[in-house]
Amino acid sequence: MNVGDHRVELRSKAIGMLEGGITQKEITTRLNVGVRSVRRWWSQHKCGETMETKPRSEWPQILKRLSRIVIKKSLWKKRQSTRKLSRRLSIRGNPISHMTIQRHLGQRIDARPYKRPKWPKVTQKTSKSIEIRSGS
The missing domain is CATH 1.10.10 (Arc Repressor Mutant, subunit A)
Known part of the structure; x- marks a missing residue:
């Protein structure tokens, strides 16, 4: 408890x-x-204090219910950045920073940002060695 x-x-x-x-x-x-x-x-x-639970002060919730639904649905869309999502929600009248959206995705939904895999740069030298290996 x-x-x-x-x-x-x-x-x-x-x-x-x-x-x-x-x-x-x-x-x-x-x-x-x-x-x-x-x-x-x-x-x-x-x-001499009472046994009642004292009221707690809480921060007001920035994310409204509708915004949370929109953010959750955005997970399934490709190339949906938190900045684009923040702009889209601000236009609808619910201004939210992209960091708030990132925090919500990370803490509440347990989603991690997508990172593109790093590939080595293809230069003339490396492309010739690739051609030689594939040709033999």
Whole structure:
């Protein structure tokens, strides 16, 4: 469980057990929670704070639902760069940078950029050696 995911009932139960004289270590094994969580709840209780989960501040989402769908569909199109995609979405009224699109593709969809394989340069010298090998 993530931090703050424990129910208020569980927190209250832990506080009641602590007030009843049960040790923190026993509470962690009985309720299957972390020691640090129990300590934090106890200190909050002693300070008079509530057991409610505090609201978290989050960054507003830049990518709207429609944009995420467009980005996902663009994976199947050939030669669709993130810069072109960013321009296309900006024209539709949803300005997004190409880096945001790259981050979304890498983190959320787990897509990696296509890299063309490197081939050696063909010069006159190498082309003659290729002709000689293929001719014999």
